[in-house]
Amino acid sequence: xxxxxxxxxxxxxxxxxxxxxRLAELVDDPPTFFTPVxxxxxxxxxxxxxxxxxxxxxxxxxxxxxxxxLEVFPAVLAxxxxxxxxxxxxxxxxxxxxxxxxxxxxxxxxxxxxxxWFRSEASDHLLHLDLVYSGGADVPDAMLEQAAFLMVDLxxxxxxxxxYIGRCVTRRGTPKGEHPLSDLPAHSSFHSSRxxxxxxxxx
Numbered sequence: 001x002x003x004x005x006x007x008x009x010x011x012x013x014x015x016x017x018x019x020x021x022r023l024a025e026l027v028d029d030p031p032t033f034f035t036p037v038x039x040x041x042x043x044x045x046x047x048x049x050x051x052x053x054x055x056x057x058x059x060x061x062x063x064x065x066x067x068x069x070l071e072v073f074p075a076v077l078a079x080x081x082x083x084x085x086x087x088x089x090x091x092x093x094x095x096x097x098x099x100x101x102x103x104x105x106x107x108x109x110x111x112x113x114x115x116x117w118f119r120s121e122a123s124d125h126l127l128h129l130d131l132v133y134s135g136g137a138d139v140p141d142a143m144l145e146q147a148a149f150l151m152v153d154l155x156x157x158x159x160x161x162x163x164y165i166g167r168c169v170t171r172r173g174t175p176k177g178e179h180p181l182s183d184l185p186a187h188s189s190f191h192s193s194r195x196x197x198x199x200x201x202x203x
Contacts, residue, residue: 045075097157117178126166
């Protein structure tokens, strides 16, 4: 199964490399860009998705993502491990953290990162979070838990969220000793040095 996976990954990157200049010009037209790329990428694994990031040092970030599904992580690692050096693209595994100036928009509301505060508890190699939302009634009750969860995901990135963040509970109120959510990446960064998490490529 590993050889089949590897063959599919190589076929994807051979195609992408041959088309990379044209694809770079198509990014501003998402349907035209994503339709052929995702169709070919999902021949590697149907759970794989892509996120296109900003241009950094002349190359646009291309994140291969499991869309938050831990079972698809081996396919992400397999796909990115064989990515070639590209002139216009920088390939990374998993959605990356976006800690600066985060605003999450939903139906009729906006959630700002500076409206969330956290208290944490470490247990069983996981960081459990109790969140306080200080934005009053701006975010509807039905959306608050999910919106806060998504904000944490954006703050720490896909890998850390799925592997190292455990319970995530949100309540409304005034922070009393909690930390600003913007401090979370530094607070949880000690987990990133752990090397005992293995995702076999044949999974």
